[in-house]
Amino acid sequence: MPVLEVKGAHRWFGGIHAVRGVDLTVAEGELVGLFGPNGAGKTTLFNLIAGAVPPMEGGIWLNGREVTRLAAFRRAQLGIARTFQIVRPFRSLTVLENVMASVPSAMAERDNDADDAMAILRTVGLAHRAHDLAGQLTLGMLKRLEVARALALAPCLLLLDEPLAGLTTAEISELLAVIVSLKSRTSIIMVDHNVRQSLAVCDRAVVLDSGSVIAEGTPAAVRRNPEVVRAYLGEAVTS
Amino acid sequence: MAESSARRTAIFGIVATAAVASLCAALPWLGVSAYLRTLLYYGAYYLALGQAWNLMSGLTGYVSFAHGALAGIGAYAVVIAMNAGLPLWLSLLCAAAATALASLVIGLTSLRLRGTAFTFATLFFQELVLLIVRKLPFVGGPGGIVLEEILPAWLPYLLMLGVAAGATMLLLVIRRTRTGLRILALKDDEAAANAAGINATRLKLILFCVSAAIAGATGAVHGLFASSLFPNVVFAVDLSIVALAVPLIGGAGTASGPVVGALLYVVIREVLQVIAPGMHLTIVGLVLLVVILFLRDGVVVALARAIRHRRALPPALAIGPEPR
Amino acid sequence: MTLALQLIANGLVVGGLLCLVALGLALIFGVMRVVNFAHGEFVTLGAFATYLLVANLHVSPLLGIPLAFALGAVAGAVVQRAIIARTTGRPELDVLMTTYALSIVALGAFSQAFGGDFRSYAEGPSGTLTLSGVTIGWRSLTVLLVCLALGGATVLIMRRARIGIALRALAQNRDAAASCGIDVQRSELFAFSLSVGLAAAAGSLVSLIGTVTPYVGHEWVLDAFVVVVLGGMGSITGAMIAAILLGLVHSVASFVLDDSWAKIVAYLLLYAVLLVRPQGLLGKADG
Numbered sequence: 001m002p003v004l005e006v007k008g009a010h011r012w013f014g015g016i017h018a019v020r021g022v023d024l025t026v027a028e029g030e031l032v033g034l035f036g037p038n039g040a041g042k043t044t045l046f047n048l049i050a051g052a053v054p055p056m057e058g059g060i061w062l063n064g065r066e067v068t069r070l071a072a073f074r075r076a077q078l079g080i081a082r083t084f085q086i087v088r089p090f091r092s093l094t095v096l097e098n099v100m101a102s103v104p105s106a107m108a109e110r111d112n113d114a115d116d117a118m119a120i121l122r123t124v125g126l127a128h129r130a131h132d133l134a135g136q137l138t139l140g141m142l143k144r145l146e147v148a149r150a151l152a153l154a155p156c157l158l159l160l161d162e163p164l165a166g167l168t169t170a171e172i173s174e175l176l177a178v179i180v181s182l183k184s185r186t187s188i189i190m191v192d193h194n195v196r197q198s199l200a201v202c203d204r205a206v207v208l209d210s211g212s213v214i215a216e217g218t219p220a221a222v223r224r225n226p227e228v229v230r231a232y233l234g235e236a237v238t239s
Numbered sequence: 240m241a242e243s244s245a246r247r248t249a250i251f252g253i254v255a256t257a258a259v260a261s262l263c264a265a266l267p268w269l270g271v272s273a274y275l276r277t278l279l280y281y282g283a284y285y286l287a288l289g290q291a292w293n294l295m296s297g298l299t300g301y302v303s304f305a306h307g308a309l310a311g312i313g314a315y316a317v318v319i320a321m322n323a324g325l326p327l328w329l330s331l332l333c334a335a336a337a338t339a340l341a342s343l344v345i346g347l348t349s350l351r352l353r354g355t356a357f358t359f360a361t362l363f364f365q366e367l368v369l370l371i372v373r374k375l376p377f378v379g380g381p382g383g384i385v386l387e388e389i390l391p392a393w394l395p396y397l398l399m400l401g402v403a404a405g406a407t408m409l410l411l412v413i414r415r416t417r418t419g420l421r422i423l424a425l426k427d428d429e430a431a432a433n434a435a436g437i438n439a440t441r442l443k444l445i446l447f448c449v450s451a452a453i454a455g456a457t458g459a460v461h462g463l464f465a466s467s468l469f470p471n472v473v474f475a476v477d478l479s480i481v482a483l484a485v486p487l488i489g490g491a492g493t494a495s496g497p498v499v500g501a502l503l504y505v506v507i508r509e510v511l512q513v514i515a516p517g518m519h520l521t522i523v524g525l526v527l528l529v530v531i532l533f534l535r536d537g538v539v540v541a542l543a544r545a546i547r548h549r550r551a552l553p554p555a556l557a558i559g560p561e562p563r
Numbered sequence: 564m565t566l567a568l569q570l571i572a573n574g575l576v577v578g579g580l581l582c583l584v585a586l587g588l589a590l591i592f593g594v595m596r597v598v599n600f601a602h603g604e605f606v607t608l609g610a611f612a613t614y615l616l617v618a619n620l621h622v623s624p625l626l627g628i629p630l631a632f633a634l635g636a637v638a639g640a641v642v643q644r645a646i647i648a649r650t651t652g653r654p655e656l657d658v659l660m661t662t663y664a665l666s667i668v669a670l671g672a673f674s675q676a677f678g679g680d681f682r683s684y685a686e687g688p689s690g691t692l693t694l695s696g697v698t699i700g701w702r703s704l705t706v707l708l709v710c711l712a713l714g715g716a717t718v719l720i721m722r723r724a725r726i727g728i729a730l731r732a733l734a735q736n737r738d739a740a741a742s743c744g745i746d747v748q749r750s751e752l753f754a755f756s757l758s759v760g761l762a763a764a765a766g767s768l769v770s771l772i773g774t775v776t777p778y779v780g781h782e783w784v785l786d787a788f789v790v791v792v793l794g795g796m797g798s799i800t801g802a803m804i805a806a807i808l809l810g811l812v813h814s815v816a817s818f819v820l821d822d823s824w825a826k827i828v829a830y831l832l833l834y835a836v837l838l839v840r841p842q843g844l845l846g847k848a849d850g
Contacts (some may be wrong), residue, residue, distance in 0.1 A: 257653075302659050523667070528668060
């Protein structure tokens with residue numbers, strides 16, 4: 001059974017048809033890369049899956065259970081964790097407290113105590129800043145904190161919205177390694193504009209343009225797809 | 240390590256609160272004047288009410304204008320219960336429960352929405368309760384009600400100290416509980432909190448009910464103290480103003496803020512009694528304005544900022560937005 | 564039938580006044596995202612200004628209306644510049660409490676200056692007009708007409724005038740408006756001054772048909788808040804519709820029951836609306 005199934009999802013914002021009839025399936029342990037030019041509807045699709053915004057048509061199933069109308073916090077409790085494109089830390093809490101504030105999903109055995117939270121922080125490499133206020137961290141660390149907070153949910157589906165944006169090359173490699181290591185725990189959908197590095201690690205790539213899926217398949221196949229090239233660059237280019 | 244220093248500060252706070260409360264409790268038997276005892280009583284009264292407001296509005300940022308009315312409901316409830324023959328402890332419990340129930344009118348209708356809706360819901364609640372109480376037959380109408388039993392003077396005094404101390408300790412402790420963390424996360428970023436699995440609406444609802452129950456208990460004890468209640472006095476908007484001014488002046492969201500605020504308010508009231516009676520609310524309004532505009536986050540937090548600590552203030556005392 | 568028309572007429576007068584007060588509130592909230600808890604004090608200002616004018620100079624209270632408006636607008640400009648402008652960018656709680664603290668101080672000042680006496684004057688339109696069985700006092704009619712005029716003028720400004728369009732742009736998207744060259748600070752100053760000027764004018768009208776006390780503005784503004792929430796925060800059209808509706812509800816409920824019950828009904832109605840349609844009549848739903 002796939003972890004996630006999205007069928008015929010549509011979402012309008014006023015006159016803009018942000019997501020047009022998107023079908024998406026994610027299997028257990030898969031890392032799916034979601035690509036597309038700006039305005040393609042990637043973040044909206046994330047919002048639909050995470051429950052921040054309800055779809056106007058279509059349905060969403062998590063492990064066979066329909067979650068289309070469930071509130072965001074309910075979906076989080078069922079195991080859908082997400083990070084935000086523009087980081088949203090809890091600034092008046094410490095790093096450790098940020099992780100402990102998450103309410104673990106049904107997948108977890110119990111609520112996270114300080115030791116569990118520290119273990120999560122070690123996974124993302126933030127254990128040394130555990131007792132600092134979140135508001136004092138650099139962007140790179142905040143991006144990692146977003147991932148840590150998502151992990152604290154013990155998710156079965158992790159939605160990463162541009163986790164590598166704004167990071168240095170070294171930070172990108174580090175975080176990417178962490179993300180890949182998470183495949184054993186959870187399925188992942190990742191959006192990022194660092195196409196080369198992201199394509200290299202994902203099992204499958206899905207490309208959106210103007211709200212519709214224009215290509216889907218192995219990274220190699222997608223890279224060669226002329227539609228994809230046209231969407232990004234506006235004209236056919238021989239690679 | 241910041242973690243254990245936070246625990247130490249919390250423990251220190253609890254011990255200090257207990258010590259001060261015990262000292263004040265012992266004062267009547269140490270021969271202190273009745274005037275001072277009354278001042279201390281009122282200090283405890285304003286502190287208790289302020290902490291009740293603080294628990295909800297200080298921690299979530301959702302401003303409540305209803306806490307005076309909630310206290311009033313507690314006062315009426317306890318007098319009705321006592322007059323009906325219920326024992327003291329049960330009457331107090333009923334008062335707190337009745338107030339928590341009444342708060343659901345506000346909570347269930349407005350806590351799903353943005354903060355402003357809640358604030359308006361509390362504003363109207365204050366008026367609504369006053370109107371209803373004047374109409375209802377079994378609560379004595381405009382003439383009010385009177386507590387039939389005569390209680391010893393020290394009883395409300397001790398009870399009020401207890402409520403004030405208890406509420407303050409709750410504020411001290413809550414920051415260290417997981418629920419407290421989630422409440423603060425909610426205040427920082429409600430959308431991110433939702434994404435982290437936090438059921439924001441339920442959390443706010445529970446918090447508001449507890450806050451209302453404490454306000455109800457405070458009002459109930461004061462009802463025992465005052466023993467005759469007139470709706471126009473009990474449900475005047477003045478008390479709601481005190482409930483929010485005390486924590487805001489001292490420092491909303493902190494456990495120690497309302498203590499400072501209550502002390503200041505008692506002093507202002509006493510001084511103005513002599514110089515310009517009837518002006519105390521106006522002066523409080525002025526002080527509040529000055530504090531909001533120039534002493535961000537209240538006296539306690541502004542002081543702490545001025546004392547330039549290298550590391551962040553121990554979380555147990557701060558319990559508020561990080562120093563800006 | 565005549566009774567119904569009479570009730571409607573009465574309701575329209577109240578509704579018109581509520582409209583004027585609520586208009587300002589909705590405008591301030593829509594443009595500046597500020598809830599002006601001190602709004603009522605501007606109503607009181609207008610009421611007292613007109614009363615003093617009439618009581619001391621014995622002129623027609625109709626002169627008091629533009630005077631009140633001007634006084635309110637000027638006072639509003641000062642308040643906005645000196646106090647409210649300082650709170651931009653601060654968390655909602657701070658901004659809320661600033662206007663609330665202001666209202667406490669202003670109310671206290673009025674109480675100190677004028678005491679709790681009920682004041683009224685006899686000058687101005689008098690007598691009644693009877694149209695198809697419906698009796699309406701000339702004073703009430705004046706109120707209704709002025710409300711219509713001022714309300715209509717405001718709507719026209721918002722629709723057609725440059726500043727009106729700027730304000731609507733600001734209300735929709737602050738940053739975009741600023742980057743289009745709209746002077747945000749001046750626009751906010753205008754919005755606030757206009758709004759409280761309207762409130763003061765409303766106060767002047769209130770002095771015509773009611774008594775003037777330091778609390779008069781406070782009472783009217785509480786109902787105005789009900790109207791604004793009912794109509795949908797920040798929606799001017801919603802506020803206007805809700806104002807008329809509430810005026811009519813008040814009129815009917817006062818006749819069938821009594822004044823206090825009318826208020827109770829209004830509040831319970833509001834809670835019911837919040838439960839069922841939290842964004843009000845014309846407000847935007849979240850998400």
